[in-house]
Amino acid sequence: MLNMRYRNLCSTSFSFLLIPANVRLRRCFCFMIIDGKSIAQNLRSSLRIKVEEYKKHGMRVPTLRVILVGDNPASLSYVNGKLKAAAEIGIDSRLLHLSSDCSESELLLLIEKLNQNTDIDGILVQLPLPSHINEQKLLRSINPQKDVDGFHPENVAKLWLGESCIKPCTPLGILALLDNCNIEIEGKEAVIVGRSNIVGKPLAKMLLDRNATVTIAHSHTPNLHLVTSRADILITAVGSPHLITADYVKDNAVVIDVGISRLPDGHLTGDVDFEEVKNKVSYITPVPGGVGPLTIAMLMQNTIDCYMLHNNKNTYNL
Numbered sequence: 001m002l003n004m005r006y007r008n009l010c011s012t013s014f015s016f017l018l019i020p021a022n023v024r025l026r027r028c029f030c031f032m033i034i035d036g037k038s039i040a041q042n043l044r045s046s047l048r049i050k051v052e053e054y055k056k057h058g059m060r061v062p063t064l065r066v067i068l069v070g071d072n073p074a075s076l077s078y079v080n081g082k083l084k085a086a087a088e089i090g091i092d093s094r095l096l097h098l099s100s101d102c103s104e105s106e107l108l109l110l111i112e113k114l115n116q117n118t119d120i121d122g123i124l125v126q127l128p129l130p131s132h133i134n135e136q137k138l139l140r141s142i143n144p145q146k147d148v149d150g151f152h153p154e155n156v157a158k159l160w161l162g163e164s165c166i167k168p169c170t171p172l173g174i175l176a177l178l179d180n181c182n183i184e185i186e187g188k189e190a191v192i193v194g195r196s197n198i199v200g201k202p203l204a205k206m207l208l209d210r211n212a213t214v215t216i217a218h219s220h221t222p223n224l225h226l227v228t229s230r231a232d233i234l235i236t237a238v239g240s241p242h243l244i245t246a247d248y249v250k251d252n253a254v255v256i257d258v259g260i261s262r263l264p265d266g267h268l269t270g271d272v273d274f275e276e277v278k279n280k281v282s283y284i285t286p287v288p289g290g291v292g293p294l295t296i297a298m299l300m301q302n303t304i305d306c307y308m309l310h311n312n313k314n315t316y317n318l
């Protein structure tokens with residue numbers, strides 16, 4: 001469905017006019033910038049229509065509770081983005097903001113209350129947490145059926161076993177971007193740089209499930225450029241500005257940049273040297289405006305999936 005509804009939100013740039021005529025004869029250098037903002041906006045609009053339908057049928061609206069500990073400005077900004085998206089869709093969302101010195105047991109108690117509350121569909125704990133709180137213990141305390149981030153070990157295990165589950169939002173968003181642009185995954189060589197539990201590892205499984213041949217690279221991968229330049233689909237989730245330059249990328253590859261770093265001048269940038277790499281690829285995501293908006297949209301989708309689960313309708317986002 002996603003495929004059919006959200007296609008064609010990629011903008012084409014023809015850079016062949018900028019290069020010498022003899023080169024133009026050999027290759028058509030044109031690339032598509034994947035417009036994550038528009039794709040996410042369309043997805044959110046369709047979710048809003050769904051929520052309106054629930055209301056029309058006398059059902060309660062989906063509910064999301066976001067727990068934020070402390071005042072980390074980046075976390076606050078992420079949380080606000082999520083709450084804004086939820087409000088736009090009609091999801092009843094609330095921020096539960098605790099001070100940075102709150103205890104682990106206080107947090108566990110709060111999560112337990114939310115777990116018990118049958119009117120709450122989704123619980124999200126904004127990471128990172130202060131160092132005195134055991135992150136894993138906290139994530140494990142969330143009811144897996146309310147785990148909108150898909151980080152609970154039960155959901156992780158189910159993902160790897162190929163069972164229905166709530167899946168992490170960023171990998172889901174990446175697949176939505178690829179599908180939206182009608183980019184074939186089956187049989188393709190996919191290379192992921194970064195092996196975190198929230199992006200690299202789950203994405204590898206999800207691409208395997210779509211019959212890609214998957215390689216995960218990391219900080220100990222020797223000759224990274226030789227590995228990445230094999231990729232038909234290259235996804236980077238590192239957080240190292242401009243790590244990926246043109247010599248890391250195969251001609252006509254699809255490049256998805258998950259990384260977000262703030263430069264000293266305040267601008268956000270990705271892992272990919274966009275200006276250098278864009279002329280070599282078929283598709284590329286910008287930062288900002290690529291993967292980020294989809295991560296939030298998929299969080300909304302997961303919240304609605306959790307809501308449907310509570311209403312005994314299994315509509316996991318497979």
Ligand code: NDP
Nearest residue numbers: 170194195196199218219237238239258259260291292295
């Ligand atoms: P982590 O820090 O958990 O993981 C980073 C990964 O990059 C690690 O696997 C690390 O390897 C690898 N790495 C570090 N340096 C190199 C290098 N020089 N060469 C190859 N691999 C390297 O990060 P996250 O996965 O949480 O996030 C990654 C980036 O994506 C960040 O910039 C984050 O802000 C962004 N992000 C963006 C999202 C979005 O919605 N757009 C969502 C989530 C994250 P090793 O394991 O060996 O240490």
